[in-house]
Amino acid sequence: MRQDHLITATQLSRDDIEAVLDRAREVAADPEAYAGRHAGTMLALCFFEPSTRTRMSFDAAAQRLGIDTIDMGDVDSSSVSKGESLADTVRVIEGYADSIVLRHPSEGAATLAAEFVDVPVINAGDGAGQHPSQTLLDLHTIRENHGLDDLTVGIMGDLKYGRTVHSLATALTNFDARQHFISPESLRLPRSVRFDLHETGAQVREHDDLEAVLPELDVLYVTRIQKERFPDENEYHRVAGEYRIDADTLDAAPDDLTVMHPLPRVDEIAPDVDDTEHARYFEQAHNGIPVRMALLDTLLENAEAAEGMEVDR
Amino acid sequence: MSDHELRVSKIRDGTVIDHVEGGQALNVLAILGIDGSEGLGVSVGMNVPSDRLGRKDLVKVEGRELSQSEVDVLSLIAPEATINIIREFEVVEKNRVTRPDRVVGVLSCPNRNCITNADEPVDTRFEVVADGVRCDYCSTVLRSDIADHIDV
Numbered sequence: 001m002r003q004d005h006l007i008t009a010t011q012l013s014r015d016d017i018e019a020v021l022d023r024a025r026e027v028a029a030d031p032e033a034y035a036g037r038h039a040g041t042m043l044a045l046c047f048f049e050p051s052t053r054t055r056m057s058f059d060a061a062a063q064r065l066g067i068d069t070i071d072m073g074d075v076d077s078s079s080v081s082k083g084e085s086l087a088d089t090v091r092v093i094e095g096y097a098d099s100i101v102l103r104h105p106s107e108g109a110a111t112l113a114a115e116f117v118d119v120p121v122i123n124a125g126d127g128a129g130q131h132p133s134q135t136l137l138d139l140h141t142i143r144e145n146h147g148l149d150d151l152t153v154g155i156m157g158d159l160k161y162g163r164t165v166h167s168l169a170t171a172l173t174n175f176d177a178r179q180h181f182i183s184p185e186s187l188r189l190p191r192s193v194r195f196d197l198h199e200t201g202a203q204v205r206e207h208d209d210l211e212a213v214l215p216e217l218d219v220l221y222v223t224r225i226q227k228e229r230f231p232d233e234n235e236y237h238r239v240a241g242e243y244r245i246d247a248d249t250l251d252a253a254p255d256d257l258t259v260m261h262p263l264p265r266v267d268e269i270a271p272d273v274d275d276t277e278h279a280r281y282f283e284q285a286h287n288g289i290p291v292r293m294a295l296l297d298t299l300l301e302n303a304e305a306a307e308g309m310e311v312d313r
Numbered sequence: 314m315s316d317h318e319l320r321v322s323k324i325r326d327g328t329v330i331d332h333v334e335g336g337q338a339l340n341v342l343a344i345l346g347i348d349g350s351e352g353l354g355v356s357v358g359m360n361v362p363s364d365r366l367g368r369k370d371l372v373k374v375e376g377r378e379l380s381q382s383e384v385d386v387l388s389l390i391a392p393e394a395t396i397n398i399i400r401e402f403e404v405v406e407k408n409r410v411t412r413p414d415r416v417v418g419v420l421s422c423p424n425r426n427c428i429t430n431a432d433e434p435v436d437t438r439f440e441v442v443a444d445g446v447r448c449d450y451c452s453t454v455l456r457s458d459i460a461d462h463i464d465v
């Protein structure tokens with residue numbers, strides 16, 4: 001990966017992804033070797049939208065590399081409510097930190113932020129847009145369980161607003177995965193993501209239910225369907241109920257099916273799935289640490305190299 | 314006097330936009346931000362027989378020459394258009410429109426949740442793709458509805 005920002009999964013080539021995941025594997029095998037590697041640098045955590053785990057995951061990954069973190073705190077108490085532009089906010093924060101992790105409720109926020117600062121920006125979720133660091137840890141989880149070649153992946157739930165889905169689907173096109181999208185009609189993939197999939201000639205099929213496709217899958221990626229996506233609560237309960245899985249559902253699945261979820265889950269995966277061989281979502285969440293360490297390490301290394309080139313010139 | 318000249322009279326100084334795809338003339342005016350209130354002399358020909366397009370539209374604007382960003386957006390809805398600059402009743406310049414790689418600061422993003430709609434100090438920027446344009450910030454794709462989002 002030569003760039004020093006991570007904004008969308010579209011910018012990631014197969015080589016970029018594999019380089020980060022190779023490094024994540026090294027980190028996982030020998031975390032001590034990476035301890036303190038970036039001591040004396042600072043990472044700013046800018047979450048304009050509530051998040052606990054992504055923020056903690058980046059914080060923990062940074063600290064394991066010796067990076068100190070500063071946190072913008074809750075949005076209500078920050079300058080956002082006073083109407084400061086994002087462009088101004090990140091330009092100020094650039095003076096405090098060597099890299100920025102940004103989550104923001106508007107699509108395109110990270111793209112904009114990266115245009116205004118020279119330090120690496122990592123998109124940790126922009127509205128219903130993208131969440132590419134999640135995708136890297138998703139791919140790491142898939143790779144460690146199945147490899148990344150000749151995959152059949154089912155992605156189920158809220159495909160319209162689910163930013164983890166958008167990033168994963170685009171990234172999977174690098175590996176020629178067969179992708180099945182399972183969702184209610186009203187929550188199908190948005191036009192922007194279809195566009196990217198279409199551009200790459202990806203093999204994509206859409207389904208109303210899981211049943212027919214389940215026996216073919218290597219990976220089932222489940223996402224939450226949120227109540228606020230439906231005008232009517234009864235409609236929500238009726239629809240969401242059709243996209244829940246439990247241990248019985250998985251009777252029809254291949255033995256080596258990997259079930260994933262970006263978490264937090266509510267009730268779309270019943271607790272009885274946790275005890276099956278299929279459940280990999282806690283492992284997936286834990287993978288956030290080595291993968292985000294590898295990502296931060298890569299981006300900071302690239303930024304330092306770029307700086308060195310500027311001096312030479 | 315030919316049929317053609319009967320429909321649309323000659324202008325002294327200004328721009329003639331010819332070979333506009335049939336039905337797009339009013340969108341061309343929308344792109345140029347012309348609604349009559351500027352007091353410019355405007356004549357519009359619609360569904361004029363054309364060898365090249367079957368039927369074409371034609372727009373003549375008195376006393377106004379087009380900017381590059383206007384021509385860029387025009388190319389999206391009227392890719393076959395020719396732009397004739399008229400001075401003293403003579404065509405002094407005749408150009409085909411070309412599709413730009415990007416359209417900057419002219420369209421507004423139809424995605425209300427796009428960061429470019431949030432009072433940030435940036436121009437909108439759209440990549441021109443096969444059958445429309447695409448927001449550089451939020452990736453929203455805009456196709457036939459381009460003219461509704463012109464923000465000149």
Ligand SMILES: [Zn+2]
Binds near residue numbers: 108423448453
């Ligand atoms: Zn946009």
